[in-house]
Amino acid sequence: AQSVTQLGSHVSVSEGALVLLRCNYSSSVPPYLFWYVQYPNQGLQLLLKYTTGATLVKGINGFEAEFKKSETSFHLTKPSAHMSDAAEYFCAVSKSGGSYIPTFGRGTSLIVHP
């Protein structure tokens, strides 16, 4: 079975500071990994994804994530937080055991202080 653990239900940063949202996964086969963002009263939208190839992937709004197989991690980073980044962020894994069904983490709420 596949699973995702997001460390920290809330992360608080100052505007301009580094954003780091942590995600660890469990998968018996090479995974597909995703980060989604959810703004208030909206659905989830894809930020970035890793399928194969380059382990550092870049997404929208300046976010990036690095797939580290040895650490089973896929942490999300952004060098400088903006007020508009305040949202809920979800890490997801799929493709474990041939299943393409995404399993989501509990989410991390990013709070950005002026």
Added chain:
Amino acid sequence: DAGVIQSPRHEVTEMGQEVTLRCKPISGHDYLFWYRQTMMRGLELLIYFNNNVPIDDSGMPEDRFSAKMPNASFSTLKIQPSEPRDSAVYFCASSLVGQRNTEAFFGQGTRLTVV
């Protein structure tokens, strides 16, 4: 494409009433998912379909919940009878599996309030 379309966006109903949530997936997608989001439990997968066939409904909480997909462009999630604990945001998502772009695309959700 307009994306995944869900209706209604908001639904308020009285306990005991039947509620039907609707979803139109992205054209050409072969998987459709129904998720429920609550503060307590996060994002839960209720059921998913592949080519209109229900594959796994183990996430459906009770027999009061049922889902159908009569054709490739329409799905419904029905709760009968509804209870206050069913209050949540329900999301429909679709994907095209088997290619590199396997991410799920989500609708805007239906916020259900059962009073």
